[in-house]
Amino acid sequence: MGNCAGRSAKCANSSSAFASSKKSLDSINTSNSIASSKTTLTTSFKSDESSPIVSLKSFTLNELKSAARNFRSDSYLGEGGFGIVFKGWIDENSYAPTKPGVGIVVAIKKLKRESFQGHKEWLAEVTYLGQLRHKNLVKLIGYCSESDNKLLVYEYMQRGSLENHLFKRGTQQISWATRVNIAIDVAHGLSFLHNLETQVIYRDLKGSNILLDADFNAKLSDFGLARNGPTGDKTHVSTRVVGTRGYAAPEYVATGHLSVKSDIYSFGVVLLELLSGRRALDDGRGAAEESLVDWAIPFLDDKRRMLRIMDTRLEGCYSKKGAQSIAALALECLQDDPRNRPNMNEVLATLEQFRVPTKEQTNYQNFPSEGR
Ligand SMILES: Nc1ncnc2c1ncn2[C@@H]1O[C@H](COP(=O)(O)OP(=O)(O)OP(=O)(O)O)[C@@H](O)[C@H]1O
Numbered sequence: 001m002g003n004c005a006g007r008s009a010k011c012a013n014s015s016s017a018f019a020s021s022k023k024s025l026d027s028i029n030t031s032n033s034i035a036s037s038k039t040t041l042t043t044s045f046k047s048d049e050s051s052p053i054v055s056l057k058s059f060t061l062n063e064l065k066s067a068a069r070n071f072r073s074d075s076y077l078g079e080g081g082f083g084i085v086f087k088g089w090i091d092e093n094s095y096a097p098t099k100p101g102v103g104i105v106v107a108i109k110k111l112k113r114e115s116f117q118g119h120k121e122w123l124a125e126v127t128y129l130g131q132l133r134h135k136n137l138v139k140l141i142g143y144c145s146e147s148d149n150k151l152l153v154y155e156y157m158q159r160g161s162l163e164n165h166l167f168k169r170g171t172q173q174i175s176w177a178t179r180v181n182i183a184i185d186v187a188h189g190l191s192f193l194h195n196l197e198t199q200v201i202y203r204d205l206k207g208s209n210i211l212l213d214a215d216f217n218a219k220l221s222d223f224g225l226a227r228n229g230p231t232g233d234k235t236h237v238s239t240r241v242v243g244t245r246g247y248a249a250p251e252y253v254a255t256g257h258l259s260v261k262s263d264i265y266s267f268g269v270v271l272l273e274l275l276s277g278r279r280a281l282d283d284g285r286g287a288a289e290e291s292l293v294d295w296a297i298p299f300l301d302d303k304r305r306m307l308r309i310m311d312t313r314l315e316g317c318y319s320k321k322g323a324q325s326i327a328a329l330a331l332e333c334l335q336d337d338p339r340n341r342p343n344m345n346e347v348l349a350t351l352e353q354f355r356v357p358t359k360e361q362t363n364y365q366n367f368p369s370e371g372r
């Protein structure tokens with residue numbers, strides 16, 4: 001240890017993210033079975049033991065209005081490209097709406113009605129998160145689809161997004177140990193997706209999609225852009241380029257060739273954000289420092305110079321050796337040639353060496369979170 005105890009813009013351009021996706025996705029897409037369903041949906045993704053096929057609750061719009069107090073402004077949690085997220089309350093067994101303070105808290109995401117792309121993302125979210133369960137993926141509880149009203153109901157993540165904690169004033173600073181553990185949690189989530197029999201590429205890894213529970217355990221949210229990986233001996237799938245500037249891998253942006261190695265690149269960017277406390281893209285910093293990757297890379301392969309990128313808000317409270325190793329790992333993840341990037345299992349093996357018990361986790365141990 002040391003000496004003491006803009007939002008990014010989304011990019012999009014070419015063929016549908018669903019164009020060549022697997023049968024389970026296509027059948028849901030074409031038959032529109034979710035859109036017309038009033039009953040509980042059971043999806044049929046091939047998954048392993050840690051992701052049993054699960055059922056989702058189909059909510060009516062009135063139920064969700066009632067759970068989120070008519071989507072009043074005091075239920076507001078945040079807003080993204082898809083729409084607004086509200087806090088709501090439901091009964092933990094029946095999932096019926098309850099009064100605030102009764103039952104369990106949920107996060108209800110309401111699609112902007114005019115968003116066509118949002119409908120596709122909504123469907124992808126239901127399809128993927130409806131079938132995948134892992135302690136480092138946010139749990140999708142249910143959905144609502146009544147004509148143009150598309151909503152999603154998630155487990156509530158009490159501490160919001162990693163982006164908020166790293167970059168927004170007035171939020172609790174996160175310690176070195178917590179940052180390392182967040183990186184490990186994210187790596188576990190990605191490794192789970194990459195190792196599924198039908199491999200899943202997450203495609204939109206960034207600070208705002210990493211949510212933190214009461215104990216600062218991290219989970220991946222937003223599967224709207226996720227898609228199935230290549231099959232057989234193919235190394236990539238060809239798709240239109242969607243994702244977020246500053247995080248998307250260069251070969252993917254240039255050619256639309258998507259592989260799990262695109263997620264590895266984005267993971268490298270998130271590692272840099274955790275080390276430096278700087279945004280992937282920050283137009284307030286001037287041309288030389290606008291892109292975190294371009295600015296940081298020259299520092300990363302030198303153990304001493306590397307320390308110059310460290311977040312000053314950590315006030316030197318971090319393990320030098322850990323920081324140097326994680327910087328070296330970030331550099332590997334950020335290689336231009338995807339073949340030179342490590343896979344997620346290798347990333348995890350490196351990171352696990354630096355896991356440490358955290359002060360935050362000790363402080364908040366009275367709020368146990370599900371699945372840990
Ligand atoms: N399950 C949740 N629990 C608690 N807060 C949440 C949850 N999901 C989202 N939020 C809050 O709502 C905000 C908006 O989330 P949303 O996923 O819609 O957009 P985003 O990730 O910020 O942007 P983008 O549309 O580019 O993904 C998040 O930053 C977070 O603060």
Ligand SMILES: [Mg+2]
Pocket residue numbers: 080208209221222
């Ligand atoms: Mg998001």
